[in-house]
Amino acid sequence: MAKFRDWITGTQVWKSIVRHGYPDTRTNRMLTILSNFFLHVHPVTVNERYIRVRHSWCMGGISFLLYIILVVTGILLMFYYRPTIEFAYQDIKDLHFSVAYGDILRNMHRWAGHAMVFTVAAHMAIVFYTGAYKPPREFNWVVGVLLLFLTLFLSFTGYLLPWDQLSYWAVTVGTSMIKAFPLLGSEGPFSRLDGESDIGFLFVGGRTIGQSTLLRFYVLHVAFLPFLISVVMLVHFWRVRKDGKLTKKL
Amino acid sequence: MEEEITGTPFEDLPDEAKVGVEEDEVTTFPHLVYKEFLCALAVLILFILLSVFFRAPLEEMADPSLTPNPSKAPWYFVGLQELLVYFDPWIAGVMIPLLIIVGLMLIPYLDTNPDGVEEYTFRKRKLAIITFTVGLALWFILIAIGYYMRGLHWQLYWPWESREMVKNSAEGLRSLPLYGGIVFLSIYFGLGIYLPARLKRGLLEEVGRARYVILMLLFLLMAGVVIKIVLRLTLNVKYILTTPWFNI
Structure with a gap:
């Protein structure tokens, strides 16, 4: 077995992919992180205290994992879902009752979405309680708050898509508040705009929620917001590294 | 191994x-x-x-002519919906969420205390932790009340009460007169900003003037939400400030 292993790891193919020796020495362990595209977001060494589960509760990492689960299940759901008031609800029903594993697919997207709202909030609370936002990492906290906002917005736009009573009226409640925006909303203080030119109309695409709302929320949910949150997330991760203090003892 | x-x-x-x-x-x-x-x-x-x-919820197909009673927002926004009982929509649905986001973003720039980095400590940063915890708790308590205790017409139902029973919301709500509201808010924000700086020597110099005012303003606004809720529940106050353009 050991001979077979040595032969495999000695081939030109293996060496062209894994560009370091067996990671049992400090050098090779550092190379493991440095020479792997996916691992190199990490620093090569970390302070032992900060990687204890009881320090971070893995909440930032879990939020990211849930985001990946949501992207994967979300893309698969897009194969079956049509954002029209004629088909949307029926397509969700089909997912539950006739698409193979469609039930599990939708359930996972739903539960992971709810869970992500919770884990992002929990991550924020933990970062607060460990004082990890303090200099020099102030700005990354701001980026993090932006990510919390984008997470809520993503969840909210996704909420409408099943087009059932629950989603329709929940989004009605949510969007009705936008009309109360001071100056910009038709029902807010100091309003000069009517119901067909205010910020609520822009957001919903009509006086009430309808086909245009469904399409708007769909495009926001599957293209615009995922793109935006991905970019902001990269900034967030990059700054975790660049702002430093992960290795040094304080 | x-x-x-x-x-x-x-x-x-x-x-x-x-x-x-x-x-x-x-x-x-x-x-x-x-x-x-x-x-x-x-x-x-x-x-x-x-x-x-566990199957994800799916109700009947959306029907714009059939409004459920009560209609509830997604759970993470139910806290804001619950605030609609105490504030007009432009405050509960716009100003409060905006202030929460801005306030959260400002935390690292307002908290000048260098202690307690990368450790769980209460002793070294009591005020910061109390404030944040109260805010966080408020958010989730409001969600819990809105989600579990609000029934028909957004009336309060205890868990043992039947949700079929119709409750009346006709209670004698009253508002402060205009001058009363102006006096109340002036005293609240004026004293709220003046007194701590006056009572605690060196606080203003330590924190910095601009930072102190923003900090106290956000602090008073957050406490104000709680105060308005208490005033409404105990003294039936609808508005503290009534003007022709907006009410608070």
Whole structure:
């Protein structure tokens, strides 16, 4: 077995992919992180205290994992879902009752979405309680708050898509508040705009929620917001590294 | 197994290999990577099980002519919906969420206390932790009340009360007259900003003038939400300030 292993790891193919020796020495362990595209977001060494589960509760990492689960299940759901008031609800029903594993697919997207709202909030609370936002990492906290906002917005736009009573009226409640925006909303203080030119109309695409709302929320949910949150997330991760203090003892 | 994962212990390395290495510094691989891997595995298993055993909710098809009573926002916004009982929509649905986001973003720039980094400590930063915890608790308490205790016409129902029973919201609500509201708010914000700086010597110099005013303003606004809720529940106050353009 050991001979077979040595032969495999000695081939030109293996060496062209894994560009370091067996990671049992400090050098090779550092190379493991440095020479792997996916691992190199990490620093090569970390302070032992900060990687204890009881320090971070893995909440930032879990939020990211849930985001990946949501992207994967979300893309698969897009194969079956049509954002029209004629088909949307029926397509969700089909997912539950006739698409193979469609039930599990939708359930996972739903539960992971709810869970992500919770884990992002929990991550924020933990970062607060460990004082990890303090200099020099102030700005990354701001980026993090932006990510919390984008997470809520993503969840909210996704909420409408099943087009059932629950989603329709929940989004009605949510969007009705936008009309109360001071100056910009038709029902807010100091309003000069009517119901067909205010910020609520822009957001919903009509006086009430309808086909245009469904399409708007769909495009926001599957293209615009995922793109935006991905970019902001990269900034967030990059700054975790660049702002430093992960290795040094304080 | 354990030896195989950890390999050569750091202490056994030759001294020249230890130069510039902090005492409690460990290599990310495997010490952090294996934790991330196990954590990811556990979360994936959990969500597969959840998805197999718990079906996502799906009600009847959307019907714009059939309004459910009560209609509830998604759970994370129910706290704001609950605030609609106490504030007009432009405050509960716009100003309060905006202030929460801006206030959260400002935290690192307002908190000048350098202590308590990368450790759980209450002693070193009492005020910051109390304030944040109260805000966080408020958010989730409002969600819990809105989600579990609001029934027909957004009336309060205890868990043992029938949700079929119709409750009346006709209570004698009253508002402060205009001058009363102006006096109340002036005293509240004026004294709220003036007194702490006056009573605690050196506070203003320590924190800085601009930072102090923003800090106290946000603090008073957050406390104001609670005060308005209490005034409404005890003294039936509808508005503190009534003007032709807006009410608070």
